[in-house]
Amino acid sequence: KPSLRRGKSEIITIGISTGGPNALTQMLPMLPGNIGVPIVIVQHMPPVFTKSLAASLNAKCALTVKEAQDREDLKANTVYIAPGGKQMKLVASADGLNRQIKITNDPPENSCRPSADYLFRSVGDYYVGRSTAVIMTGMGSDGTKGLEILKQKGAMIIAQNEDTCVVFGMPKKPIESGMADVIAPLNKIADEIVKSVR
Template sequence: MIGMKKLSVLVVDDTIVYRKAISDVIEEIPGVELAGVAHNGKIALAKIKTLQPDILTLDIEMPVMNGLEVLQELRAKYPKIGAIMLSTLTAEGSDMTMKALELGAFDFILKPQTKGQAEGKKAIKQLLQPMLKAFAQSRGVPALRGKTTGTARPSVTKVPPRKFTSLNRKKTAGKSKSEIVTIGISTGGPNALSQMLPQLPGDLGVPVLIVQHMPPVFTKSLANSLDKKCALHVKEAEDGENILPNVVYIAPGGKQMKLVAGLDGQNRRIKLTNDPPENSCKPSVDYLFRSVGDYYVGRTTAVIMTGMGSDGTKGLAVLRDKAAYIIGQDEASCVVYGMPKTPAELGYIDTVVPLNKIAEEIVKSVKK
């Protein structure tokens, strides 16, 4: 690391326990250095001028100047400085976090629920370390470049680009239309979804199922926030409900979501389970994608978007073999080019487009 620039972090929190815990964690992470600490937003902004950090860890709820107010100032005056929010597992905390992500925060972590300081510090490190590495990758900070972000990616074996030889896809390519859309997304997702979903028409004609990596409570806030912006109805999915056209279902945090046969044998319905995490994720994109493939052979549009790690790659392999039409977000418009990267390298993706073109591709696939 000698001679290489480290990722510089300013810790902003009004609680001394969290300032100390986060500062200690930062000093333990290779390639990262502590720029300083601040106990409210006003002091943080004053220190930014002299310390010039790459990123802030930013408590949302603070006196004098809260995290959202700091973010607004960052966006106006220091747009290159990132922020990772620290939030509480409450309805108010989740609503504020959604606003923070819309204001351009890189990601967020939950303040630990554990009582012991050692356990809390360990929980913070497990969440914060991959995020800082992902941020460093996205900004090209040398000391952390080349490191895998989030869940390790599988080894990549190049395969030829698809020629629609899977199942009946060769015959149906360009002719059949999709009857369902399913989306996998993570870091940068709330902001990306708030840009993409409002571009979809209210008469899309098919259901949309989304896994966005988030904890419980936060997925409901996300659904409520998106519903206000979209022509489609957006809701947090409920166990046992039949899926309907023109409705967007977001998998609840802390649950796995899949499709199963409806009680009438014709409709498809949502099943929420307590099955274990996959790729350290619950909900998991792979888990949802596999189940969609079971019921919509040759009639699925799958979209893989910005996010850390590799969740979705194995599910896309299943969907590819079941003749799905697969859209990938391009590297330039991703906050973190993790989840779409391996499927693209493996040749699973039919079309790669920037964020502002994804809705258009979805509409084409369901309106053929």
């Protein structure tokens, strides 16, 4: 087993699908406005809906919540939601010092665009041993392959427990395979995220 873990996490990344808007509406407002890291979310949704989801979450959260834009620098205390119908990954800025969001029209993965696998793979390229990935309620298995890569690169993995998922699909394999470092009910996920960055 690689022992790349763990410094404090410098980024939080979340994959979520069915039941996601309600789960995020409960979980994100529990996070402090000074968490000190960016949070990047893939919520499976068609175009347009992600913008209104971001606006509704922004009104309820201490953190700034927005729909992600292409070539935007990642900033601490900001939540970026992948635009529906697009893929989102992280890339280096031109000077190599910062991480930026890259929005693409790359094909769907696991029939999903945005896809958690697509995002998670890119996080592994830049945050070895310094990331937290959260896999939450949702149908299917999007995110599992990306989590395997992140796990090899020392990420901390938090999975939502079966009881509080609307559909126990996306967290199922990460939990059953032993990949998840923490298995938490919805009302405890925010605490676990905060622990990982402190």
